[in-house]
Amino acid sequence: MASTSMSEQLRGDVAVVTGAGRGIGRGIALVLASRGATVSVSDIDGDAAASVASEIEAAGGRSHSAAVDVTDPASISSWVDSTISEFDKVDICVANAGVIGAPGFAERRDYGPDDWRMTWGINVQGMVNTADAITPHMMERRHGKIINIASHGGRAPRGVPDPGRGNIQIPYGVSKAAAIQWTHLLAIQLGQYNINVNAVCPGRLWTPMWESIALNHRALTPELSDLSAREIFDINIRQSMPLGREQTPEDIGKAVAFLASEDAAQITGQALNVNGGAIMN
Ligand SMILES: NC(=O)c1ccc[n+]([C@@H]2O[C@H](COP(=O)([O-])OP(=O)(O)OC[C@H]3O[C@@H](n4cnc5c(N)ncnc54)[C@H](O)[C@@H]3O)[C@@H](O)[C@H]2O)c1
Structure with a gap:
């Protein structure tokens, strides 16, 4: 049987990735490009998206970037349309954009209406908007891979959030639970069109998102007051993960590349934890 080298895994495929200007989304974009895909990078921060596209091009890949707010369906559609007109098609769609809560999250103990509005608007409705923009094209081609970035925080709760730290992480x-259920239901809808829909559930990564979670833990826990955000993160990793180490954006990108590849042709409707074993369901 012929074997394919990793740099060929996604050769010829075109991918779109939301929220890819930094953090996990950037890592996913770079891994997909390193596996041979053309990657159209978007972020609400258009400059950040452009700089990731430049990184891909500097490494010899093909890329394109746009400023896209996933809460605005028109902005996603014009990005998808411009990607298709430049690269002819989209094979892979990664809905990654997400927020932990509304601004000021790190200092607050309890959620407010803006936390619900933003987490729902970006993490759920934004993910739905992204699929809505791409599925007509994939259905027409009877081919596509959709990968949603959820979180192991969307699984059954394991003492997180800690009631002693208020309810700020509940929204x-x-x-993220809604993102997982959306993945299951969309997979049922799109299977007949040969479109696979899966989720990746990252564990804990040192990105600006987890930095604000660590700062929130410190603000609400007097015993942590002398520690840096990074030290709080490191303790959390040691205490929660059988493998004892944090995940990286590249780790998440590798799982996405697998789900986007033909090796995963029979996998749909699944949510894959990439979390060092912290939560096992
Ligand atoms: N960091 C973690 O430990 C962790 C764990 C589990 C899941 N996740 C999930 O992974 C994804 C990426 O997280 P991250 O840690 O890289 O976060 P991050 O905050 O570092 O990056 C998020 C990116 O999304 C962009 N974004 C925010 N709102 C947007 C909008 N309305 N439209 C388009 N882009 C927008 C931001 O500009 C930013 O570039 C999120 O869905 C997050 O929930 C992260």
Whole structure:
């Protein structure tokens, strides 16, 4: 049987990735490009998206970037349309854009209406908007891979959030549970069109998102007051993960590349934890 080298895994495929200007989305975009895909990078921060596209091009790949707010369906559609007109098609769609809560999250103990509005609007409705923009094209081609970035925080709760630290993380957890259920239901809808829909559930990564979670833990826990956000993160990793180490954007990108590849042709409707074993369901 012929074997394919990793740099050929996604050769000829075109991918779109939301929220890819930094953090996990950037890592996913770079891994997909390193596996041979053309990657159209978007973020609400258009400059950040452009700089990731430049990184891909500097490494010899093909890319394109746009400023896209996933809460605005028109902005997603014009990005998808411009990607198709430049590269002819889209094979892979990664809905990654997400927020932990509304601005000021790190200092607050309890959620407010803006936390619900933003986590629902971006993490759930934004993910739905992204699929809505791309599925007509994939259905027409009877081919496509959709990968949603959820979180192991959307699984059954394991003492997170800690009641002693208020309820600030609840809107996020609810939004990520919704992202997993959305993945299951969309997979049922799109299977007949040969479109696979899966989720990746990252564990804990040192991105600006987890930095604000660590700062929130410190603000609400007097015993942590002398520690840096990074030290709080490191303790959390040691205590929660059988493998004892944090995940990286590249780890998440590798799982996405697998689900986007023909090796995963029979996998749909699944949510894959990439979390060092922290939560096992
Ligand atoms: N960091 C973690 O430990 C962790 C764990 C589990 C899941 N996740 C999920 O992974 C995804 C990426 O997280 P991250 O840690 O890289 O976060 P991050 O905050 O570092 O990056 C998020 C990116 O999304 C962009 N974004 C925010 N709102 C947007 C909008 N309305 N439209 C388009 N782009 C928007 C931001 O500009 C930013 O570039 C999120 O869905 C997050 O919930 C992260």
